[in-house]
Amino acid sequence: MLSVEGLRSRYGRIEVLHGVDLEVKAGEIVTVIGANGAGKTTLLRCLSGVQPVAAGRIVFRGDDVTRTAGHRRLGAGLAQVPEGRQIFTNLTVEENLRLGAYLFSDDRVDSDMAEAFAMFPVLREKRNQRAGGLSGGQQQMLAMARALMGRPNCLLLDEPSMGLAPILVDQILDVVRNLKSLDVTVLLVEQNAYAALAIADRGYVMETGRVTMSGPAAELIADARIREAYLGV
Amino acid sequence: MSELLQFTFSGLTVGAVYALVALGFTIIYNASGVVNFAQGEFVMLGGMITVFAHAAGAPLPAAAALAVVATAAIGILLNKLAIERARGASVVTLIIITIGASIFLRGAAQLGFDKQLHRFPSFSGDDPIAIAGATILPQSLWMLFGAAVVFAALYLFFTRSLTGKAVLATANNKLAAQLVGIDTDFVMALSFGLSAAIGALAGVLATPITLTSYDAGTALALKGFAAAMLGGMGNPFGALVGGLLVGLIEATTAGYLSSDYKDAAAFVVILAVLFAMPQGLFGKSAQERV
Numbered sequence: 362m363l364s365v366e367g368l369r370s371r372y373g374r375i376e377v378l379h380g381v382d383l384e385v386k387a388g389e390i391v392t393v394i395g396a397n398g399a400g401k402t403t404l405l406r407c408l409s410g411v412q413p414v415a416a417g418r419i420v421f422r423g424d425d426v427t428r429t430a431g432h433r434r435l436g437a438g439l440a441q442v443p444e445g446r447q448i449f450t451n452l453t454v455e456e457n458l459r460l461g462a463y464l465f466s467d468d469r470v471d472s473d474m475a476e477a478f479a480m481f482p483v484l485r486e487k488r489n490q491r492a493g494g495l496s497g498g499q500q501q502m503l504a505m506a507r508a509l510m511g512r513p514n515c516l517l518l519d520e521p522s523m524g525l526a527p528i529l530v531d532q533i534l535d536v537v538r539n540l541k542s543l544d545v546t547v548l549l550v551e552q553n554a555y556a557a558l559a560i561a562d563r564g565y566v567m568e569t570g571r572v573t574m575s576g577p578a579a580e581l582i583a584d585a586r587i588r589e590a591y592l593g594v
Numbered sequence: 595m596s597e598l599l600q601f602t603f604s605g606l607t608v609g610a611v612y613a614l615v616a617l618g619f620t621i622i623y624n625a626s627g628v629v630n631f632a633q634g635e636f637v638m639l640g641g642m643i644t645v646f647a648h649a650a651g652a653p654l655p656a657a658a659a660l661a662v663v664a665t666a667a668i669g670i671l672l673n674k675l676a677i678e679r680a681r682g683a684s685v686v687t688l689i690i691i692t693i694g695a696s697i698f699l700r701g702a703a704q705l706g707f708d709k710q711l712h713r714f715p716s717f718s719g720d721d722p723i724a725i726a727g728a729t730i731l732p733q734s735l736w737m738l739f740g741a742a743v744v745f746a747a748l749y750l751f752f753t754r755s756l757t758g759k760a761v762l763a764t765a766n767n768k769l770a771a772q773l774v775g776i777d778t779d780f781v782m783a784l785s786f787g788l789s790a791a792i793g794a795l796a797g798v799l800a801t802p803i804t805l806t807s808y809d810a811g812t813a814l815a816l817k818g819f820a821a822a823m824l825g826g827m828g829n830p831f832g833a834l835v836g837g838l839l840v841g842l843i844e845a846t847t848a849g850y851l852s853s854d855y856k857d858a859a860a861f862v863v864i865l866a867v868l869f870a871m872p873q874g875l876f877g878k879s880a881q882e883r884v
């Protein structure tokens with residue numbers, strides 16, 4: 362589905378990704394864990410085309426999309442729920458969802474919106490309210506629902522659990538787990554390593570711009586080094 | 595009483611032009627955070643191109659349409675050649691670029707056209723219409739009507755069309771706009787084209803009354819900018835109210851005091867309002883905008 366080879370990226374003259382290799386197969390949930398500043402967000406920004414790639418290749422569903430403009434990635438089937446949610450705060454909940462389906466104007470937009478409301482009933486209640494007035498958890502739901510309105514094959518999620526109460530973290534990650542049943546492949550970036558590995562098939566560990574470990578999620582959870590560094594046990 | 599009505603008519607007439615200029619500022623400001631100081635030159639070009647196309651033999655409606663389309667193209671080119679090239683530059687840099695563009699357009703108009711004052715005939719003659727003891731020119735009605743149509747059309751565009759929503763979305767959160775598939779470069783080009791067209795239309799409507807020349811844009815940009823600040827930069831409704839208010843303050847000051855004080859009076863009121871309400875009458879607080 363998605364493969365990344367030797368990806369390098371920089372901010373100004375400072376390189377922050379030093380050749381990242383990564384692969385996500387269709388139907389998988391793959392997680393990337395790593396400490397703050399490891400380069401996880403930069404990696405996802407490169408994948409979505411909103412961050413320049415200095416070297417390396419991104420192949421998505423057989424096509425090299427390394428140089429594809431950001432606004433064309435969703436059309437290719439690659440959506441992102443960005444760090445910090447990035448909802449349209451000045452627009453209503455419903456307008457946010459409608460814009461998620463910006464590329465479409467067929468009948469499916471309405472039925473997709475009904476599905477989004479079924480998935481997150483609280484959004485239906487608040488459909489005509491300004492999105493900026495939602496709570497953190499509701500904004501995260503809106504960000505996810507908006508991304509799904511774009512009919513992605515593959516969804517990139519950047520720390521969806523950030524800043525949420527534990528009960529909401531479980532609820533959000535349940536939704537991520539259930540994306541499998543919607544045929545959406547998932548690349549999940551998390552600092553909450555335990556929760557992410559618990560729902561993932563495979564995982565990658567990033568440290569200062571490099572992938573330092575990878576493997577089946579169950580093996581990573583059991584690995585002594587990871588338990589010490591990321592799971593706090 | 596009829597005196598006040600008379601001043602109100604002339605205030606609304608000139609206020610309609612300020613409101614359109616303020617609206618032009620608002621659209622580009624929302625899309626890019628940039629205050630486009632070439633906005634006044636768009637108004638000047640609307641008038642001047644109509645004058646010269648009409649003098650060259652084009653019927654007035656065709657000359658006016660040509661002026662609006664050509665100015666919109668110039669606005670899009672300004673974005674393409676100057677603003678888009680400076681991608682990633684600070685907003686201050688971009689504003690300085692627009693000041694440069696304004697000087698360039700003024701110079702080009704001076705060379706390409708001339709330095710004379712010009713007008714073309716009013717759309718429906720120059721016989722004043724008497725209303726309750728006051729009079730209003732038919733061209734003033736055209737100006738008010740034109741401004742009303744532009745504001746209504748824009749309101750529908752932003753609230754009803756997906757493209758309009760895409761412009762609002764880009765203004766609100768550019769990263770998120772790209773992620774949902776909006777071509778934000780297109781939105782920028784559209785905003786510049788739209789602002790330029792609205793400015794040119796203001797020039798077409800006003801020139802029979804106000805006359806125009808290559809340097810007519812400077813004063814208009816200043817008044818339109820003040821109107822946008824008064825209404826709250828970034829709010830189209832604020833642009834409308836701010837424009838009309840500035841026009842009314844000017845006209846009543848000129849009428850009851852002296853036209854020497856009309857500019858000063860407008861700016862005193864604006865400063866007083868901004869002192870009490872730094873975001874302008876209808877502006878959002880910095881918090882809300884985030």
Ligand SMILES: Nc1ncnc2c1ncn2[C@@H]1O[C@H](COP(=O)(O)OP(=O)(O)O)[C@@H](O)[C@H]1O
Nearest residue numbers: 372373377395396397398399400401402403404
């Ligand atoms: N806009 C930016 N400008 C400069 N440096 C940045 C910027 N964003 C992130 N960085 C740097 O890039 C590195 C990786 O950051 P990021 O990708 O956000 O990591 P993570 O998401 O894993 O926390 C960090 O050292 C960070 O300081």
Ligand SMILES: [Mg+2]
Nearest residue numbers: 401402403444
């Ligand atoms: Mg991050």
